[in-house]
Amino acid sequence: MIFGFGKKNKEEEDYDDEQDLVMFQGAFSGAEVDFTEHARLVQVGLLRAKELITEGLERRAERIRIEPKGERAVVQLIVDGVGYAGGRLSSKEGMAVTQVLKLVSGLDVKNRKSVQKGGIRAEWDDRKFLVMLESKPLQGGAERLTIDLIDVKNAKYSPQELEFSPAVMEKIRELTSKPGIVIAAGPPGSGTTTTSWAILRGIDSYVFASFCFVDPGHRELGNVSKFDRRSDATLDAELVRLTRMEGNVAYIEPLNDAETLNTAMEHTGRLSIVSEMTARDAPSAVESLCKLSGDPAKVASALKGVFGQKLIRKLCEKCKQPYRPNPKLVQKVGLPEKTQVLYKPPSAEDGADIRVCKRCGGSGYLGRVAMLELIEMTDKMKEVVAAGKGSAEIKQVAREENMLNFKDEGLRLVAEGVTSLEELQRAFRAS
Ligand SMILES: [Zn+2]
Structure with a gap:
């Protein structure tokens, strides 16, 4: 007063x-x-x-x-x-x-x-x-x-906070343990920056020295060091300096232009480079990288892997409703045969308690989790990419080699009751 x-x-x-x-x-x-x-x-x-x-x-x-x-x-x-x-x-x-x-x-x-x-x-x-x-x-x-x-306090940056599965965590560590490029790709607004950041944070910091070359904004650096970039130096000169400092990993600006991409590829003999790019999904990202650089063979050897992600809403733990799915449906969508129970948001038709849930505000969903897919540069994949093949062929090889994909990831989340079948369908429609 x-x-x-x-x-x-x-x-x-x-x-x-x-x-x-x-x-x-x-x-x-x-x-x-x-x-x-x-x-x-x-x-x-x-x-x-x-x-x-x-x-x-x-x-x-x-x-x-x-x-x-x-x-x-x-x-x-x-x-x-x-x-x-x-x-x-x-x-x-x-x-x-x-x-x-x-x-x-x-x-x-x-x-x-x-x-x-x-x-x-x-x-x-x-x-x-x-x-x-x-x-x-x-x-x-x-x-x-x-x-x-x-x-600020509840923002999610690390793979643990983003609930990446143990399989994904292992892949991140494997792909970044040797020099090469690892990318998160997705459409604008799909959380690509968050995923690329989580890849960086997922690198084993006891073994590798990771440096951030871009302004982290509000993001927490964790075990990553900020690279003190000189305003008058080129990316190439700064990556040379990092190599001299015996740094291992550089998180650099998006690989959306030929110059940045080609510079990054020049350094994959010594450094792991983590970045992001705009693309429909991971297979299209690989195709775009080849077009952008004009040298598919070089991309095939410089690239380690491309993660794609889709965000999917999680069911509210407080009000989600169990139901017994029709076995035919279970089979049709490809859920495990033994699936006995799935969950969905409450609805009045089912005679559920329709008082508005305070925790989620009545939508039945609370928060989101990322589904990931991965194009990994196995020998077969390298061959296809180096030959300049398009995203359809890349996708085909990924399927044959059983790489991490949206469908399996999504169905796993449904089977675990993290999300609903309806939401999975919506997430696929929305992209
Ligand atoms: Zn709720």
């Missing part, structure tokens, strides 16, 4: 009303923000912006999108990869919220013509969050805002 005892003044009442709202604690970049210069904007947009972020946090959203559409701004919340409608905003409110969040992140409010990225340190419900945003210009001076909400 500022004015001491007695009746609360207006300001304090307002404060009480807001106490459950998210608190902003400064720009992630550390930039000092001058609010006085934008007092009007703060007055118009700040409370609405906090309400919106708070709603996202309450509903466990990992992402909020604000997209101007005519007279309105459409708000979408993404919870465990599934989109839900968020609160309504007028186009004016949408713009004010976007601008005020840019301001608090230390971004340039006056610039609406280029993509900007920034973040805000925040606290809500005694937990620390990062509110990371990206503003993208649209036609007519409008902007689309994408906000990622990251629970």
Whole structure:
């Protein structure tokens, strides 16, 4: 209280009303923000912006999108990869919220013509969050805002936290134990960066010295050292320096361009290189690498393996419902024959208790787990890749050689009751 005892003044009442709202604690970049210069904007947009972020946090959203559409701004919340409608905003409110969040992140409010990225340190419900945003210009001076909400303490970075199976852990260690390239590949937004990061964290740190060449952002480094990269040096020069330092593993920028890929391949005589790339799935990633480099034989010898991943929602442990599956269905989808019980979210038709589960908010799902596939460069695979074959042939060899694949991984998760058949089907449809 500022004015001491007695009746609360207006300001304090307002404060009480807001106490459950998210608190902003400064720009992630550390930039000092001058609010006085934008007092009007703060007055118009700040409370609405906090309400919106708070709603996202309450509903466990990992992402909020604000997209101007005519007279309105459409708000979408993404919870465990599934989109839900968020609160309504007028186009004016949408713009004010976007601008005020840019301001608090230390971004340039006056610039609406280029993509900007920034973040805000925040606290809500005694937990620390990062509110990371990206503003993208649209036609007519409008902007689309994408906000990622990251629970700092509970964010998952290591293979254990991501619940990688022992088989996957073993593969990571095997593939990174000798020089060569190991990649996580997937479509944008599929968690590729998280998987590539987990591969890096999964490397045996007692044996190998791992270095991160990119800005880790909010990610924890664990046993990985940050490589002090000189701004005027090329990637090639820095990889040479790492080799001289007797480093073993470099985590470098995405291999989405020929220059980065070819540089990385130059160093696979001495280093393990972990990275990521954008591709539909792992077989397509291998095909793209060959096209990008123009030298399939070189890719075949430099590459160790490519992991692909799909994220799948986990059933809520509190409200999931067991049922006995039809044996014909079990056989048809390829589940183990002895499967007696599967699980699914509660539904009123089954006469389940339909009071909304507090833990998952009634969706029946809580959190996600990654299904992984792996293209491993066995002798047969090397042959096919070096010959410049496409993703269909690569997939075929992977199947023949019984490599880790989405279908088996997904069915294992269904059989273990981690997820439902419906969700598995949705995850395959969604990609
Ligand atoms: Zn539940």
